[in-house]
Amino acid sequence: MQDLNELLGIAREGAEIGAKLMTTLAPGTVRAKGDRDYVTELDVKVQHEIRDHLHRATPDVDFLGEEEGGGVLDEGTDYVWALDPIDGTSNFAHGIPLCATSLALVHRGEPVVGVIIAPFLNLRYHATKGGGAYCNDQRIHASETTDLSRAIVSIGDYATGPGAAEKNRRRFAVTQALAENVERVRMFGAASLDLAWVAEGRTDACVILSNKPWDMAGGVVLTHEAGARTVDAQGEQHGFSSGETISGANGQITDQIRLALYP
Incomplete structure (x- = not known):
């Protein structure tokens, strides 16, 4: 298994695939997954392309994605990638820019690498366990509000x-x-x-x-x-x-x- 910085690089490359597709392609066909729950053709395409990228880079790591059935996270699994190809699908399909590709590496139930890209807002977040959290490569911290x-x-x-x-x-x-x-x-x-x-x-x-x-x-x-x-x-x-x-x-x-x- 690569170290966390190498895995972060793989995750950032994967999330950028989603960002590029979201900003260059239309949502495509929209179909219902359930009552008022929708998936676009692009959701599925983004998942396929990121999954393929991750499999090439980390063939021994399991994969869990929202689309095509989703699944349940086994918290005993050594390592698994968890992907939401387009978080905020309804926003995306309606042209609302509050949507993102979210990708994480989870180790035995604990997320240790996280990347979130909101391409229409030009916001790129990443973090690794013990390595701090960043937006657009600048260190970020939670607010100091206590009231x-x-x-x-x-x-x-x-x-x-x-x-x-x-x-x-x-x-x-x-x-x-x-x-x-x-x-x-x-x-x-x-x-x-x-x-x-x-x-x-x-x-x-x-x-x-x-x-x-x-x-x-x-x-x-x-x-x-x-x-x-x-x-x-x-x-x-x-x-x-x-x-x-x-x-x-x-x-x-x-x-x-x-x-x-x-x-």
């Missing part, structure tokens, strides 16, 4: 598909609790950017009530390396079996959000 009333907090998308009504009751309650306690609530529609912007200090926290590894892995390593605290609903360290994810700029903000959501 929840001064915090900008983003939330993940509302649910669609089976069980959406029940899931959204929880999401509406979270939205209300945040709206009553924070400076502003935002919804960007791309989990990778929710996490990257906590890492960069653009926002002070995010709450995401879903937890797919391809959505989360790249952003989780960024938040850890930028000094943010990312936990589950119980306040334990985030893992891919967690049901809910709270990432705060620091322990004080994270704890205040948990108290607001779980009084």
Whole structure:
């Protein structure tokens, strides 16, 4: 196995494949994966091309991608690439620039390399375990906000598909609790950017009530390396079996959000 810097280089090359395709090709045919859940022809093409790149460079590393069935992350797997070819597909298909390619290397359930590229915003994030977090090759750090009333907090998308009504009751309650306690609530529609912007200090926290590894892995390593605290609903360290994810700029903000959501 190559060292993390070599693997980071491979990941950055892979994510750039996605960025180039997103900015040079149209979404193509849009088809439904489920109730109000869509995939574009380009999502699949991006996944194929990045997967092929990764297989050539790291033939012994497993691969998990969102499209064509997705899958479940086995946290006992030695190394696996986790890819969301276009995070924020609905945004992308509608010409909204809040979308990104998110790629991470996960080692036995822990993300150790993360790359997120939002090509329409010219933002390129990367991080390695123990190596810090960067945007456009400049070191980034989470914000120093400790007062929840001064915090900008983003939330993940509302649910669609089976069980959406029940899931959204929880999401509406979270939205209300945040709206009553924070400076502003935002919804960007791309989990990778929710996490990257906590890492960069653009926002002070995010709450995401879903937890797919391809959505989360790249952003989780960024938040850890930028000094943010990312936990589950119980306040334990985030893992891919967690049901809910709270990432705060620091322990004080994270704890205040948990108290607001779980009084």
